[in-house]
Each structure stands twice: as structure tokens, then as C-alpha cells.
Amino acid sequence: AQTVTQSQPEMSVQEAETVTLSCTYDTSESDYYLFWYKQPPSRQMILVIRQEAYKQQNATENRFSVNFQKAAKSFSLKISDSQLGDAAMYFCAYRSGETSGSRLTFGEGTQLTVNP
Amino acid sequence: EAGVTQSPTHLIKTRGQQATLRCSPISGHTSVYWYQQALGLGLQFLLWYDEGEERNRGNFPPRFSGRQFPNYSSELNVNALELEDSALYLCASSQGPSGRAYRMEETQYFGPGTRLLVL
Numbered sequence: 001a002q003t004v005t006q007s008q009p010e011m012s013v014q015e016a017e018t019v020t021l022s023c024t025y026d027t028s029e030s031d032y033y034l035f036w037y038k039q040p041p042s043r044q045m046i047l048v049i050r051q052e053a054y055k056q057q058n059a060t061e062n063r064f065s066v067n068f069q070k071a072a073k074s075f076s077l078k079i080s081d082s083q084l085g086d087a088a089m090y091f092c093a094y095r096s097g098e099t100s101g102s103r104l105t106f107g108e109g110t111q112l113t114v115n116p
Numbered sequence: 117e118a119g120v121t122q123s124p125t126h127l128i129k130t131r132g133q134q135a136t137l138r139c140s141p142i143s144g145h146t147s148v149y150w151y152q153q154a155l156g157l158g159l160q161f162l163l164w165y166d167e168g169e170e171r172n173r174g175n176f177p178p179r180f181s182g183r184q185f186p187n188y189s190s191e192l193n194v195n196a197l198e199l200e201d202s203a204l205y206l207c208a209s210s211q212g213p214s215g216r217a218y219r220m221e222e223t224q225y226f227g228p229g230t231r232l233l234v235l
Contacts, residue, residue, distance in 0.1 A: 033223075035223070037226070043229050043231075044226060044227070044229065045206060045208075045226035046226070047223065047225060050223060091159065095222075095224075101147060101164050101166060101172060101213050102222075103149065103161035103164065103174065104149075104159075104161065104208075104224060105161075106158060
């Protein structure tokens with residue numbers, strides 16, 4: 001079974017600064033997808049960024065980028081120019097690519113605080 | 117484009133009652149997933165429906181069940197409610213099963229959730 005670990009329960013960053021959230025995973029599969037979702041106080045899960053394991057190039061979405069290290073099974077999220085609206089719980093998630101309709105396996109989450 | 121919608125936003129029940137939660141997927145999505153987010157237990161997969169069929173279920177007892185309608189909307193039913201069923205229930209939708217090359221399109225998009233409180 002796959003597992004996802006987020007070792008930082010809480011992180012804080014100053015507005016306009018950069019912060020990196022860590023995520024490691026364990027799998028024996030070679031075909032999979034990785035995601036970062038954010039959950040603000042409204043509780044709705046919002047997709048931030050996604051990465052295919054087959055792609056060497058790190059995904060980027062505006063101020064959000066990932067550092068995908070496949071051999072190390074690491075998938076960190078970097079948020080640049082942090083904004084107050086980035087404050088949320090961030091979840092790293094894994095999905096198998098071996099079969100369709102695979103469930104998401106989530107990490108425990110990292111609560112990000114953005115200080116003005 | 118409308119996102120995933122869920123109703124009700126909040127639901128209060130007493131132990132032993134039944135709860136029904138509803139989810140409407142993004143237009144064009146045929147797959148619906150249900151997750152439970154309980155305090156201290158994280159996010160756990162409950163059920164996956166596609167084309168009206170239950171395709172997979174997580175490690176939950178049979179009193180958690182559901183169905184998917186021809187318009188791809190879905191219901192989650194929880195029978196014989198227990199106190200520990202109190203949680204946020206999240207529904208997600210995605211495009212249906214596809215070939216390996218297109219599986220990124222099965223990315224799951226979430227609704228706002230239903231908060232169930234069992235007293």
C-alpha cells in the first residue's frame with residue numbers, strides 16, 4: 001500500500017517571502033501521479049498543482065512550483081511571493097496510474113500561516 | 117463552468133438515524149468519489165462510482181453505501197449513525213476511466229463538503 005508523509009504539521013511565512021512544504025511517499029509503482037491540494041478555512045479542497053511521475057520536468061503553476069525527486073520519493077511544494085490568501089491546510093496526495101479510478105491517498109497535512 | 121456541488125452544507129442527526137448526502141459532479145465528469153475527513157483520522161477514501169456502478173470502496177462498514185444516478189449525481193447514505201461518523205464528507209468528481217496515456221485527466225476536483233454531526 002502506498003503511504004504519504006508530511007513531516008511538518010505547521011509552517012509559517014512572512015507575506016511576500018518563499019516557503020517550501022515537504023512531502024515524501026512510499027510506493028513500489030512506477031506509474032503514478034502526485035498532487036498538492038489546499039484546504040482553506042472554508043474547507044473546500046482546491047487543486048494547487050499536479051505532477052506525473054513519468055515527467056522529469058517539475059510542474060509550475062504561477063507562484064507554485066514543485067521539486068519532484070523520484071528516486072528519493074520526495075515531492076515538495078514551493079510557494080513564492082506568499083500572499084495572505086495562501087494561508088490554508090496543504091495536503092500532498094498520491095494516486096496510482098496503474099489502474100483507472102484510483103483513490104487519492106493523502107498525507108496528514110501542513111497548516112500554513114502567512115504573517116502580514 | 118460550475119464546480120462540484122454538495123448538499124446539504126450541514127447535517128445534524130442523532131445516533132441510530134440515517135443520513136443522506138448528495139453530490140453533483142462537474143459537467144462532463146462521470147466518476148464520483150466520496151471521502152471522509154474526520155478529526156484526527158485525516159482524509160480517507162470511502163467510495164468510487166462511475167457510470168452508475170460502485171467501482172471501489174474503502175475500508176468502511178456496509179452501513180456506508182450510496183448510488184449514482186443516470187445524470188451522474190450521487191448520494192452517500194450512512195445508516196445506523198454512530199458518534200464517530202461525525203466528520204466532513206467530501207465529494208470529488210473526475211473524468212471517467214481511460215487509457216493509461218490519459219489518466220492525468222482523471223484528476224479529482226472537490227466540492228465544498230457536507231459537515232455531518234451525530235449527537
